[in-house]
Amino acid sequence: MDMEARAHSEHPEALRLWLRLLTCTQIVEKQVRGQLRERFDTTLPRFDLMAQLERSPEGLKMNELSRRMMVTGGNVTGITDQLAAEGLVDRVDVEGDRRAYRVRLTAKGRKLFHEMAGQHEEWIVEAFSALSERDIATLYKLLGKVKDHSRSHSQAAA
Numbered sequence: 001m002d003m004e005a006r007a008h009s010e011h012p013e014a015l016r017l018w019l020r021l022l023t024c025t026q027i028v029e030k031q032v033r034g035q036l037r038e039r040f041d042t043t044l045p046r047f048d049l050m051a052q053l054e055r056s057p058e059g060l061k062m063n064e065l066s067r068r069m070m071v072t073g074g075n076v077t078g079i080t081d082q083l084a085a086e087g088l089v090d091r092v093d094v095e096g097d098r099r100a101y102r103v104r105l106t107a108k109g110r111k112l113f114h115e116m117a118g119q120h121e122e123w124i125v126e127a128f129s130a131l132s133e134r135d136i137a138t139l140y141k142l143l144g145k146v147k148d149h150s151r152s153h154s155q156a157a158a
Helices: 013-040 044-054 062-069 073-085 107-127 133-157
Strands: 089-094 097-105
Touching (some): 013 107, 044 062, 044 073, 044 107, 062 097
Antiparallel strands (some): 089 097
16 A cells, blocks of 8 residues: 555545655656666665765865765765675765775766666656646746745744
């Protein structure tokens, strides 16, 4: 039973919408995870780490990667070790800090990531193919309102 199935007609529409969003997210994520595994023999966390590095060609320190990915340093270290062993990332010393290093994509890693990112984009487009371009634009705009409203309330509470 998915999250949405737990909602009943007596629940507020907003709650039912929230559960539908969660359900859709879980379904699409499961499809992407499966396709990454099948097509590239990789995982979503590895893809996410490589995506962070692709956005920062100079590399990122481990603590920055952990913060951006919202996972523990141990998780990032394990993934980084795997990717380094495969020649997809390398570690570069940080000038002035002998204990720190930056992780960056190698040429091989960048090439593989671009291939994966292209496929990922196709998978996401396919996941939303039941919607028209106008539907997608409307949903994007409406969710933007929710995002802005939620951010303004969380900043006011802080």
